[in-house]
Amino acid sequence: MARLGYALAAVLGLAAVGGGAAGMLGREWTLAVPWLVPLGGLELALDPLGGFFLALVGAAAVPASIYAIGAAGGAARGVGAYLVFVAAMCAVPLAANVMTFALAWELMSLASYFLVLHERERPESVQAAWAYAVMTHVGLACLLGGMLLLSAWTGSVRFADWRAGAPLLAAGARDLAFALLALGFAGKAGVIPLHIWLPLAHPAAPSHVSALMSGVMIKLGVYGLMRAGVDWLGGGPAWWGTALLLAGVVSAVVGVLYALVEHDLKRLLAFHSIENVGIILMGLGAGMLYRQAGLGGLALLGLVAALYHTANHAAFKGLLFLAAGAVVHATGTRDVERLGGLIKRMPWTAACFLVGAAAISALPPLNGFVSEWLTFVALLQNTQIAAPPLNLVFALGIAGLALTSGLAMACFVKAFGITFLALPRSDAAAGAREAGPAMRAGMALLVAACVALGLGPTVVLPRLAAVAAPLAGAGAPARPALGDWLTVQLSGDFASLSPLAIAAALTLGLAAPLVALRLAGASRRRRLYETWGCGRMLQTARMEYTATAFANPFKRVFDFFYRPAKRLDIEFHPESRLFVERIEYANPTRSIFEDWLYRPVLAGLHAAARSVRPIQSGSANLYLAYILVALIVLLVFA
Amino acid sequence: MTATTNLLAFLGLVVALLFVWRQSWPSRLRLFAAQSAVLALLATAVGVLAARPGLVVLGAGFALVKVWIIPRVLRRIAAGAPVRPGAPGRSSGMALLVAGALVVAAYVVMLPVHAATRLPTQGAIPLAFAMALIGLYVCVTGRDALGHILGFLVFENGVFGLAILATYGLPGIVEAGVFLDVLVIVFIMEVVVVQVRREHASIAEDRLRELRG
Structure with a gap:
């Protein structure tokens, strides 16, 4: 059953390659189902840029899915999420309005979140999935902010209308929209310093998923940057x-x-x-x-x-x-x-x-x-x-x-x-x-x-x-x-x-x-020798x-960048310090982004959370009073 | 029709005020049943006078759920709880004063609605809203889980009265959904209260603070 799922993903990939190639060759195609979802309905459109990324998703999904048939064996865990992941990635470059894009983007993020959580028994996987979920949703918030602002200013949720309307907006408005969209897309693309989820999440997922996440999912961030920078907003200032x-x-x-x-x-x-x-x-x-x-x-x-x-x-x-x-x-x-x-x-x-x-x-x-x-x-x-x-x-x-x-x-x-x-x-x-x-x-x-x-x-x-x-x-x-x-x-x-x-x-x-040696009449006999070991009698892997x-x-x-912390742990023989029983040496690096950016931000968030903690007094009466007061205030000022 | 609906809504409000005044749970439970009966009558009266048979059926269903089933469940929840939670001999004067203020607030808040509608029932709308606010107030000041549940139910009664008076009855499916919700909430609360009592040997409000994370 699991193999069938991966085979289905491979077929989906092939179809995406075909559709994407048609788009790259200039074939236009649209699909609109206005009643399916609110805010503009479901709308897909194929254009050359979308076609390129669709073909890319498909071309990466085919080998990854074939590999998965062998790697996952019959294990069913993650097949559903994998299928959703591939399908959502195919939908992202086709999305033609805000609602469709947000749905596809979020489905892609959620499906990959569950795939990162594949080995949920391991604490590192849980931590990686958590970091991924937080970063991807901060990015989504930026994206939605930028897209809703553009929708409000141009009066349309369709990307096609932005192309006509966005160049007419004020410079400040365009800058703000670009900054928000770029932050959201750069987070997904793993651009530094928004990258911290990437080295955690990609290794935690199964390898065929890592291949897709690294090979194409982060490229959809690049796709977004391209769309936002040169297509929707029609280019901008030099900055x-x-x-x-x-x-x-x-x-x-x-x-x-x-x-x-x-x-x-x-x-x-x-x-x-x-x-x-x-x-x-x-x-x-x-x-x-x-x-x-x-x-x-x-x-x-x-x-x-x-x-x-x-x-x-x-x-x-x-x-x-x-x-x-x-x-x-x-x-x-x-x-x-x-x-x-x-x-x-x-x-x-x-x-x-x-x-x-x-x-x-x-x-x-x-x-x-x-x-x-x-x-x-x-x-x-x-x-x-x-x-x-x-x-x-x-x-x-x-x-x-x-x-x-x-x-x-x-x-x-x-x-x-x-x-x-x-x-x-x-x-x-x-x-x-x-x-x-x-x-x-x-x-x-x-x-x-x-x-x-x-x-x-x-x-x-x-x-x-x-x-x-x-x-x-x-x-x-x-x-x-x-x-x-x-x-x-x-x-x-x-x-x-x-x-x-x-x-x-x-x-x-x-x-x-080789030809020259052959022509010169060199001997074809293979000669096998031990590797030269500096005169040592025994070669082991520990000497490598x-x-x-x-x-x-x-x-x-690059000492200034890695800021390595040297740790030397020596255990001496209890009888004499001249004999060493064990030496442990570690030289871990410290991330400047974690130390100088994320830790202060997280500390600030924790401090803010602590400062509003008195609101959570533990009294149900007080909590209910909040509701009553909010209701009355809303009704009076509405 | 106006006189009948006004009278019934007024009676409902009086019961809500009595509810604030009385502090022991058996009498509060009786008052809740009485208020539910008054509101069932209100629904039936509006149904008969406005020739909407759906509302008459709704009134009957309301009476079944809120005058009979829910009080029975509540009695089961309350079995063993102290009849009068909190300090004995505490006066209800302050609470009644606040309830009076809420009636005034309800009138102020409903002024625009009052001005905008031309229904024969419009005079009773602020009364029903006051019922809802008083219910919420009882919920806020409840000293144990039972007080919260009863307050919530009175609040829900007020909302029901408001819906009947302001719209001549919501679509049946909406009403049915709300009833089921309330019933489910009461059952869930039963489970929660029984569990809390098993853990803490009490359902008093101040003991619940220990649950804070």
Whole structure:
């Protein structure tokens, strides 16, 4: 029965891919059921941008659902919520009025809340679900505030009417609406500092759900930012784009820094989602700034970079979460310090994880490289805007993106190396078994997507340009020149890229030494030796490099950010302090966002709650008197 | 018709004032039954005079639920509770004064309604509203759980009278829903009171403070 549910979700995903692709190709479609719900009724509409995100949801749901058939086995818990989750995510980009959007958004949040609560016996899951519920509803409050204000000012709850009405509003009103909507959507996208739910909630959910939450749910926050910023409100002053660009830089750098010192495999991936949302926002922010400056072509490039990275991140992060899920499924632990040697026990999973890791590290010829290159090309052309403060923001973006790319690579060297290479560090890792065929099929689909998106930008880019063109403002070419079938050519001769040529060169470069050796007559005999052990007699897993050791240099360099607290606990022999019985060393980092932002806010809330506590006297008479007084006051002043 | 409805609403209000005056629960229970009977008569009278047979049926149902079933349940709840909760010999003068003020407040609040309606029953509307307010007041000042329940029921009686007088009777489905709610509330309260008494050996108000979180 559970398998049937997941199969149904996969079919739903396929249908979403079909519908979304039709929308991207320009097919318009609307469905209105006015009597179903109050405040404007249910209204769905398909347009190119909605179509892109619908196709994205569907394309991520298919492999995740196939994987779930193998991973969940026959367990029925969570199937219903999963189906609702996928369906609601499909409905969000189609929603055409406030009520429909709010319903779909809330259904998506509630369904994912129950999925985060999957292992409700564990206190960490309950805490994660609680943090998620609070943050998502604070975001919802902001969204509803912004949407209701826009509805009141434009006199309509339909998004189509906002496009006509919102540009006529006063500047202050538009700023307020954008700020509220952006806060709500950024919270869902996991933008720093609204990210704290993300590293808690994503690891707590089952891995196929984590893949969807990280791959597409947070992208619906990006969708909202795009809709609000450049579609509903029709663009705005420079600070909108600047804010998004800076938020993107901070999220990217901070996200990857946290990921570097994280040893929980799924939490590490969750922090990388924050980083990648940051990269997407850099593209989006740059696009909005170019649009505001009247540079339609560059605005289009920024938006396309954001859309491309959105699709790419869905592919490689989905893949990485599924592979991490297979590891957790096989070993029962997410702690990389207890893993190791899995490449021999789970070769398929290791290969899939390696492809995902190379893609997220932006190594050519995989997909992450193409979109990060596009983002760079978009950011680098900022000199066409003659405003030094904005140029400085762009420069920060370029530096941040470069730093992020390097750190992400370092992080995945750690994640892959410690998890899959060397000797197993625990019995659980030593006894791991390869994932089942359904799980491997799910991962293989995403590997194919990573490779296809990496090799085929010449096919993908024109489609994405068609989606983004209506949003890029005046001066955006309807059919921009993007090169030929082999080479992507941007902004005239500014930059060009031929992934197929790179792939061919890499293949040749790798194959050439082998061929050369073969031609030179090298021996084909395999020679097996022990690993060199510095002269030690015995090699054990305890002598291996650890994730903590790998991360330590970064902790020292970014000391001001991590603020590590060193704890050294030494137990001596009772007879003599010269003999040490046990040493325990811990070097945990402290989150500046928790210490400097959330803790003071929570302390303030608690203080406010304590100050109104006298109202709760415990006397039922008093409580009833409140009702009587409120009734009379209302009646007298009504 | 005006004279009849005015008289019945006035009688209902007098019973509500007596309710404030009397403090022992057996007499309060009798007064509640009496007030319910008066209101059942009011519904029947409006039904007959305005030629609306639905209201006559409603009056009969009201009498069944509130004159017979609910007092029986309340007697079961109250079994064993002290007849006169709180300090003995305490005067009801202050409470009556507040009830009088509530009657005045009811008239003030209902002035716009009075001015806007042209029903033959309009004169009695403030009286019914005063009944509701006095019920809520009794609920507020109740010294044990039984006092709260009785106050709530008088409040509900007032709301019922108001609905009859201001609208000539709500749709049957609404009335039926309200009756069922009240009945269910009484049953729930029975369970709660029995439970509280088992835990605390009392249903006095000041003991309930211990439940505060």
